Amino acid sequence: MTKQIRELSELQYGALKEIGNIGIGNAATSLSKLVNTRVRINIPNTKLELIENIPKFTETSDSPVMGTFMRISKNLEGYILVIFSENSAKSICQILTRENEIELSNSINISLMEEAGHILAGTYVTALSDFLHMEISISTPYTAYDMSEAILNYVLTEMSYNVDFALLFDTELLVEDKKIKGTFLTLLEPESLENLLIKIKEMMGF
């Protein structure tokens, strides 16, 4: 087994943030098409940490959210988790269904959010895959309408079954006039992180 990376340098964090930026930028474009308005992005956090410490670096709570997770595999292994607050999910459903009253626990709205999450994550992964010349595939989406902390906890637990450390990209999508705020968490397994760093090194030529 190869020695696993446990710490990253400033430069490596910087490069990883840029890559996250490319992915989320493309996801923002597809959200923008979906809701037909401008979308801003924000990248608050990139962190390599022990899995059990990751909740400390994310803005989760026990308030309910719509969360969709997908596994990514092949050249990069990990998880993508797309989270929308209740109000944001309602706004998206309103735009897509053109109905005023939205009941989020309704299975149609849950599938709608699941599809929206899948489209965003799909664009994100395609952008990364094109940019890095890596093969990355994405699983079917799994959605729950529950406490954000519990959703993250579930994904982390599933992940901790295979690995001890994870790289976290915490990004936000903001649609101000529609009051939509989405959080996009990418969790990468340490071995994938290593592959990614090698790729970055090649691309930057150092």
Place this chain on the structure above:
Amino acid sequence: MLDSNKIVVGIADCAVAKKPLKLSTVGLGSCVGITVYDKKIHLGGLLHIMLPSIRQARLKANPAKFADSGIEYLLEEVKKEGAVKRRLEAKIAGGASMFANSSFNIGERNIRSVKQTFEDLDIPIVAEDTGKNYGRTIIFDTSTGTLHIKSAFKGNKEI
């Protein structure tokens, strides 16, 4: 709301407290929240485990991450504060499968391991709220030994 009487326990973490303090852990998914309580001295401990067993673990640095090693660790911690094993009663909550179509049944395996460990140690589990498909936040009151369970849509209960 910030409550100075409440200690928040993170994932794969544990804490011990005495009356009138409360112990809490937020958003249990497939993880299990475990409490032990010594009624006589009003002392309780709360543990938040992620995985069933330390035996398959690669990194064994944190015993509180696993059901089997975590419970033993929790017992050591409450004993240090004066708890007596034969007076201890356990309560458990969590271990949900939140994603309907996901086949990963880690919650169930966590619950099984927790129950087995307590059985081996001969400590009774006096109440539980486990399984199903939703997340839970729990608050353990060391004054009374009551475990308060909150959920997003399935109401609140006390066990």
